[in-house]
Amino acid sequence: MNQESKIINVKLDKRDKKDYMIFEFEEEIIVCLNEESGQSELKSVFSVLLTELIKNPVELEYIENKEYKVGLYIDVCKEYIIDLNREILRVRNNMPDRLNKINLKRE
Structure with missing residues (x-):
């Protein structure tokens, strides 16, 4: 499996006095870190990651926002990305071979 990973940038931002983790998929997913809804938003991120992972290898990359x-x-976001990348790799390595072969044929 020597496919190049699709990089998904992740950054932090403050808007209207709230903190957000922003995942730059084709359509951005914004997770509010200050509200309970953040947990369900993170589940949405994981769901999108799994969908992407079926198509291509995926890797998250933290992008520093100097502002x-x-x-x-910042520390929590960096650790979360490390953990998610580890989980992505584990899931990718455990995907059934036939699913990987289907994806390779699409290319």
Whole structure:
């Protein structure tokens, strides 16, 4: 499986006094870190990641926003991306061979 990974950029931003983790898929997914809805928004991110993963290898990459200064969220975001990338790799490695072969034929 030597396919090149599709990179999904992730950055942090502050808008209207709230903190957001922004996943730059074809259509951005914005996760509010200050509200309970953030948990369900993160589930949506994981669902989109799995859909992408069926098509191509995927990797998340943290992009620093120099204007964003909330150290705790920066640390949490970086760790979350590391954990998600580890989970993505685990899922990709456990995908059935026939699903991987189907995806390779599409290329």
